[in-house]
Amino acid sequence: MNKQIDVNRISLNQITTENWSLEEAIEGCVRHEIPAISIWRHKIAEFGLKKSKNLIESANLEVSSLCRGGMFPALTSSERQDRIDDNKRAIEEAAELGSKVLVLVCGPAPNKNLQESRKWVKEGIESIIPFAEQYGVKLGIEPLHPMYTADRSVITTLGEANTLQESLGSKQVGVIVDVFHVWWDPFLYEEIERAKGNILGFHVSDWKVPLPDIFKGRSMMGDGVIDIPRIRKAVDENGYSDAVEVEVINQEIWDMPGDETLKLMKRRFVEYV
Template structure:
């Protein structure tokens, strides 16, 4: 396969005036919860509990599907009244050897097949990185990897969302660390099946965020929006996210920027937290719903 050349676009000019913060959401019609958020629950339990709490959508992590009939699981979720919003996760394309890059591409093809069987219209890509390998090289491998699996995604009717991760993950989890970099890749790939997942945990700090969200909207590429909060101090680089309202992220300000693009999709609650996983999950789910009403 001919390699695509990764280029960077000039940074967009900042909008003349910031948008006002968004108003509180009137109901739970756009509330989606990731299975990883309530990690202790098997997917069947999560589906029943989410539906009973008024949650409208579910994003499924691939580990919850192990040993299950994926198509039957998708039917179960829909029978509970839950929209299957997306499948997490694909990606991890960079590797030092062609053999390992090929294995990553094969795994992403399996993810596409799983999403199709589940009835998920979208796969979130945590794109990967290799410690010690130049980030520019990893980004090129990411671009090439997405291009390699794009025909299968198109054939399956499954979209791919590049999720830029916070720079603290640039060593091994993702060489895509700003929304600007993700938008650049979308422009290079030029496919309606490739877009971006905006996660506030990873992007809230970026001074170009408002402008890049607007650019993402102009590209028609804002496929997903993930919410949680940034705790101070953060005691674990992976598993210490906060529930909305527990931290410093301006959630309603960012949602206003997202909705200014015309986005009216789900607000997806994605929380990795050893602290919260150790609590009573029924009580935790009640807190998720309340935090969504109060802070998202």
């Protein structure tokens, strides 16, 4: 085993404490000395952007990312324009909250033609790049596990995300590596190398057998089969040294008292990341 991870790289991805409001999550981070948080837009909506910003600043928390933009494919050009407009609002929110990165969950296909939707994803990202540059927000393409192709994202592997990033030809765009989505991939380590310099985020959780659910299928690090340290080291070695978000979507975890969740995730982070 190589070098252990620095516990100060931990970030709470807010969906891990889905039952907490943004205020509760921020207070929890302070109590448990978690220096960073990734914020979800539906949680901002509860307080409004201004109050959310004040809460984060008062707590002196780093915002590791904003979740999420994307969802580009749609059948009509006016619907696709609506999605683009919503991504612009997300970029503004990210900038306002001091988040350097907007995570892109690219969206499913509205029909059976996946290739066409992949083209719409590319066009969508292309059209928001100037806006993202203006606001100083990077766009992180997150490839999702292929089991989410039909309902969340047609971008399914790190290889595909890298190809998309390269084809866009902009340093404003990078990729997000989430172990739950990519651990199975036979080309994972080659693709992490290929992403060198473009990795904008790293998310951890685990794949437990049997999987408890499809959407709420993630488990706490250490409860599953993913070789998280190997992936983390590969990401580190390829130039990523920022926050590591703990993103666990799991009903049992959601049902725990939030303070217990934060204690558990910190313990597991040191031991299993």
